[in-house]
Amino acid sequence: VVRARDVVKEFKMGNEVVRALKGISLDIRRGEYISIMGPSGSGKSTFFNMIGGIDRPNSGSIFIADSDIAQLGESEMAFLRCHNIGYIFQSYNLLTTMTALENVQLPTIFAGMPAEEGTIRAMEILERVGLGHRLHNKPSQLSGGQQQRVAIARSLANRPSIVLADEPTANLDAKTGKEIIGLLRELNKEEGVTIISATHDPRMLDVSDRVVWVNDGMIDRVENRENI
Amino acid sequence: VVRARDVVKEFKMGNEVVRALKGISLDIRRGEYISIMGPSGSGKSTFFNMIGGIDRPNSGSIFIADSDIAQLGESEMAFLRCHNIGYIFQSYNLLTTMTALENVQLPTIFAGMPAEEGTIRAMEILERVGLGHRLHNKPSQLSGGQQQRVAIARSLANRPSIVLADEPTANLDAKTGKEIIGLLRELNKEEGVTIISATHDPRMLDVSDRVVWVNDGMIDRVENRENI
Ligand SMILES: Nc1ncnc2c1ncn2[C@@H]1O[C@H](COP(=O)(O)OP(=O)(O)OP(=O)(O)O)[C@@H](O)[C@H]1O
Ligand SMILES: Nc1ncnc2c1ncn2[C@@H]1O[C@H](COP(=O)(O)OP(=O)(O)OP(=O)(O)O)[C@@H](O)[C@H]1O
Ligand SMILES: [Mg+2]
Ligand SMILES: [Mg+2]
Numbered sequence: 001v002v003r004a005r006d007v008v009k010e011f012k013m014g015n016e017v018v019r020a021l022k023g024i025s026l027d028i029r030r031g032e033y034i035s036i037m038g039p040s041g042s043g044k045s046t047f048f049n050m051i052g053g054i055d056r057p058n059s060g061s062i063f064i065a066d067s068d069i070a071q072l073g074e075s076e077m078a079f080l081r082c083h084n085i086g087y088i089f090q091s092y093n094l095l096t097t098m099t100a101l102e103n104v105q106l107p108t109i110f111a112g113m114p115a116e117e118g119t120i121r122a123m124e125i126l127e128r129v130g131l132g133h134r135l136h137n138k139p140s141q142l143s144g145g146q147q148q149r150v151a152i153a154r155s156l157a158n159r160p161s162i163v164l165a166d167e168p169t170a171n172l173d174a175k176t177g178k179e180i181i182g183l184l185r186e187l188n189k190e191e192g193v194t195i196i197s198a199t200h201d202p203r204m205l206d207v208s209d210r211v212v213w214v215n216d217g218m219i220d221r222v223e224n225r226e227n228i
Numbered sequence: 229v230v231r232a233r234d235v236v237k238e239f240k241m242g243n244e245v246v247r248a249l250k251g252i253s254l255d256i257r258r259g260e261y262i263s264i265m266g267p268s269g270s271g272k273s274t275f276f277n278m279i280g281g282i283d284r285p286n287s288g289s290i291f292i293a294d295s296d297i298a299q300l301g302e303s304e305m306a307f308l309r310c311h312n313i314g315y316i317f318q319s320y321n322l323l324t325t326m327t328a329l330e331n332v333q334l335p336t337i338f339a340g341m342p343a344e345e346g347t348i349r350a351m352e353i354l355e356r357v358g359l360g361h362r363l364h365n366k367p368s369q370l371s372g373g374q375q376q377r378v379a380i381a382r383s384l385a386n387r388p389s390i391v392l393a394d395e396p397t398a399n400l401d402a403k404t405g406k407e408i409i410g411l412l413r414e415l416n417k418e419e420g421v422t423i424i425s426a427t428h429d430p431r432m433l434d435v436s437d438r439v440v441w442v443n444d445g446m447i448d449r450v451e452n453r454e455n456i
Contacts, residue, residue, distance in 0.1 A: 011369065013364065013365065013369065037401075039404060040373025040399070040400050040404045041362075136241065143272075144394075144395065149268070170398045171428070173270075174430075176267060200400065202402075
């Protein structure tokens with residue numbers, strides 16, 4: 001469902017060029033649960049932005065559901081991002097002037113869902129992540145872990161077939177972290193959602209089909225579930 | 229060095245009132261390493277903001293180095309915050325238009341240190357957290373874990389006697405996380421810095437003198453090192 005071929009990403013810093021990705025190739029099958037692990041600064045978030053169509057690589061190509069995203073126009077890419085992919089960003093990216101409920105409902109509005117239905121859907125998912133009692137709080141009125149759970153709920157609003165999660169459990173306590181991993185696993189096993197998650201959390205290893213280890217912009221090794 | 233007496237904090241949400249802290253009392257001795265643990269939304273960051281003088285409680289009192297911070301004027305409080313306390317916020321709070329070096333040097337400018345000396349000090353600490361090669365990157369040009377390390381370096385710029393850390397290892401991989409815990413422990417053991425850290429990281433238990441468990445705005449229990 002997602003294929004990356006020799007993806008290179010460079011950032012220009014004055015005269016210097018930082019090669020964050022040095023040529024990454026990876027095939028991810030539909031319905032897999034993949035964890036991407038590696039040291040801080042090794043390129044996980046940059047790779048996440050490439051396969052999610054948020055940023056374009058300098059060279060190499062990315063296929064999502066067999067279409068080359070470099071060939072897609074803006075509106076086709078927006079449709080794909082809105083209906084097929086749910087994003088959980090490392091820095092949440094919540095809209096600070098909207099409540100938790102409005103932040104989670106927003107994607108349903110872009111997808112054309114009637115407002116009443118969208119509100120019910122948003123309430124359901126916020127309940128599922130344990131925030132039924134904080135629907136009308138804005139991000140500044142929520143704790144770090146609560147904001148992260150709003151970001152997780154928002155990514156699920158349009159029942160995506162692929163969830164791209166960047167450090168989904170970073171600010172969560174042991175119990176809440178376990179619940180979120182359980183939720184992602186349930187979506188994966190019962191609804192066949194493909195989960196691709198950049199993480200430092202060793203508990204993710206237990207639920208992953210494969211673990212991709214990156215270091216300094218390259219894939220170090222890929223481990224299957226049996227040998228973890 | 230830090231004393232809290234019956235601290236209550238309430239937030240108004242329309243007609244509702246959320247009691248984030250329901251009356252917390254705690255004494256922290258100079259040179260201690262204290263971890264505050266508890267579920268997401270239990271009041272750790274709110275308590276952190278109270279003892280750091282960032283926000284005022286509705287009732288109760290806080291003493292830092294034996295002065296009641298409610299009695300301090302704005303400029304005395306600013307002096308205390310600038311010279312004695314280093315803050316590591318859960319959401320980093322870096323200045324997005326400044327480089328890593330400028331962000332770390334900024335506290336030294338407020339403290340009146342000559343610019344040249346401040347630059348050297350900032351470079352030294354960034355080196356110590358493994359970012360000697362990213363001095364001129366702005367926060368948007370750094371990974372999540374790198375931004376967190378800039379925030380940690382900034383908190384140490386003025387050689388504070390107290391470091392208040394809110395989730396210092398949340399976005400760090402196992403190795404970098406261990407290095408940061410090692411750095412905090414070194415400051416604590418060798419330079420006598422008092423460390424107060426809100427965390428979900430079980431490795432913090434190994435280096436803490438005491439662990440304060442909070443739940444729903446109250447202290448559940450306090451454990452000494454021997455019984456952890
Ligand atoms: N400005 C605010 N207005 C209303 N409620 C708030 C506000 N700030 C915090 N809260 C509420 O107070 C409670 C405590 O929040 P706090 O940020 O202290 O939690 P925390 O223990 O740090 O959690 P985490 O581990 O997720 O960072 C939460 O339930 C939160 O929803
Ligand atoms: N806009 C940019 N300009 C310059 N360098 C950048 C930019 N964005 C990222 N980098 C660099 O690219 C490298 C990879 O960053 P990336 O955010 O992908 O790391 P990461 O693996 O997600 O790390 P973490 O675990 O800390 O989140 C880092 O060394 C970072 O400094
Ligand atoms: Mg990252
Ligand atoms: Mg917090």
